[in-house]
Amino acid sequence: MSLGFKYNGTKKAFISHFSEGKWDEGYLTDNINIDISLLASALQYGQSAFEGLKAYRSKDNKILLFRPNENHKRFNRSLKRLVMPEMDYKKFINAIKLVVKENEELIPSFESKGALYIRPFVFGTESVLGVRPSNTYLFGIVASPVGSYFNNGFNTIKLMTSDYDRAAPNGLGSIKAGANYASSLYPKQIALESGFNDCLYLDPKTHTKLDETGATNIIGITNNNEFITPNSNTVLPSITNMSLQEIASDLLNLKVIKRDINLTELKNFKELGACGTAAILTPISLVQDKDIKYRFESSEILHKLYDLLQSIQFGLIKFKNDWVIEV
Numbered sequence: 274m275s276l277g278f279k280y281n282g283t284k285k286a287f288i289s290h291f292s293e294g295k296w297d298e299g300y301l302t303d304n305i306n307i308d309i310s311l312l313a314s315a316l317q318y319g320q321s322a323f324e325g326l327k328a329y330r331s332k333d334n335k336i337l338l339f340r341p342n343e344n345h346k347r348f349n350r351s352l353k354r355l356v357m358p359e360m361d362y363k364k365f366i367n368a369i370k371l372v373v374k375e376n377e378e379l380i381p382s383f384e385s386k387g388a389l390y391i392r393p394f395v396f397g398t399e400s401v402l403g404v405r406p407s408n409t410y411l412f413g414i415v416a417s418p419v420g421s422y423f424n425n426g427f428n429t430i431k432l433m434t435s436d437y438d439r440a441a442p443n444g445l446g447s448i449k450a451g452a453n454y455a456s457s458l459y460p461k462q463i464a465l466e467s468g469f470n471d472c473l474y475l476d477p478k479t480h481t482k483l484d485e486t487g488a489t490n491i492i493g494i495t496n497n498n499e500f501i502t503p504n505s506n507t508v509l510p511s512i513t514n515m516s517l518q519e520i521a522s523d524l525l526n527l528k529v530i531k532r533d534i535n536l537t538e539l540k541n542f543k544e545l546g547a548c549g550t551a552a553i554l555t556p557i558s559l560v561q562d563k564d565i566k567y568r569f570e571s572s573e574i575l576h577k578l579y580d581l582l583q584s585i586q587f588g589l590i591k592f593k594n595d596w597v598i599e600v
Contacts, residue, residue, distance in 0.1 A: 275421075276381065276385075276387050278390075281379075281417050282417060283305065283416055285303055286301070286304075286414060287300070287302075288412070289413075290410070290411055296360075307411070310399070312402065313397060313398050313407070314405075314407035315451075317401060320397035321394065321452075322351035322355055322394065322395055322449055323392060324344045326393075327389060328380055329588070330587075331587055337587070338598050338600060339597055340516065341366055344393070345365045347449060351449045351450060354450075355445075360395070369414060370600050372414045372416050374600060380418065381420075387419060387420050388586075390416065390550075393412070393414045394413055395410055395412045395413075397409070419551070421552070422488065422489075423552055423555045427556065427576060427579055428555070429555070429556045431557070431559040432486065432560045433467060433473065433561045433562075434536070434561070435464070437460040438456075438474060438477040439474045439485070440477065442477050446508060447507065453509070457487030460487070474487070482503065483534040483535075488551060489511070489547035489551075490502060490509070490514040492514060494542060494543055495541055496541065499528045499530055500529045502529075502531055503534050504532050505533070511548060516582060518531075520578060520582060520592070523592075536562060545560065546572070554579040556569070558570075585597065
């Protein structure tokens with residue numbers, strides 16, 4: 274049975290509080306419910322950010338994390354942008370390892386290709402009425418076993434373009450803020466009701482260039498075997514995408530290009546994919562823009578990229594020395 278990408282329970286979570294200018298040591302708990310003020314800045318003004326990474330079980334039963342240092346860097350960028358206290362790497366990684374160890378029995382088997390999804394987050398807890406940053410915060414980590422975000426395994430999805438925007442120009446699109454995902458809920462509902470898996474957002478200034486989906490980056494493979502991904506400040510910098518770029522260049526000898534991609538250029542792509550921690554790398558078979566349909570019959574190179582990425586994450590092959598660390 275597929276786990277799917279949903280909350281499948283946990284054994285222990287981690288909580289730490291920030292007040293008077295510093296984080297406390299934190300503690301483990303078996304209760305994921307907390308008391309919070311109805312006027313907490315997270316509830317009233319959306320002062321919250323999160324990260325997402327996975328723990329994998331290797332063939333020889335080791336527990337592996339994939340590039341958590343990059344999650345820490347991105348987490349701090351999000352915290353800084355939302356005027357929340359940044360997190361020391363040692364505290365961040367030690368708390369993650371602690372949660373993984375406490376939930377080790379929940380990590381899916383190597384054969385299942387599932388993983389333990391790890392969700393670190395920070396949100397403002399102070400009661401506020403005026404619009405201002407909180408002076409107190411909660412840092413938490415919850416972990417749960419998961420399967421693939423869209424489908425079980427390497428299966429295609431269909432996207433439709435949206436008239437809505439995920440983020441504003443020079444807004445929060447490049448950080449992992451809860452507000453970005455709230456704004457994607459209604460457009461995705463429209464896409465699902467229309468028979469698609471998600472919507473494809475276009476750039477918020479002109480609505481002519483590719484941005485991303487509600488939860489993934491977009492990558493394309495051209496007929497010249499170029500790996501192309503949008504260069505946009507309203508797109509969240511995906512650690513999966515960043516990793517795939519290095520794999521594509523170093524292991525498959527593909528030319529990697531980050532640039533604006535006009536929607537009409539999709540006719541020149543032979544493969545299109547959605548990538549992210551949750552989605553891994555999912556091929557796209559169709560993008561529909563009003564009455565125009567862009568179809569992608571091939572996923573050969575995407576499949577190679579997917580297999581290489583998963584082989585690295587599960588410890589089957591070694592690529593870069595600092596990409597995989599053992600818990």
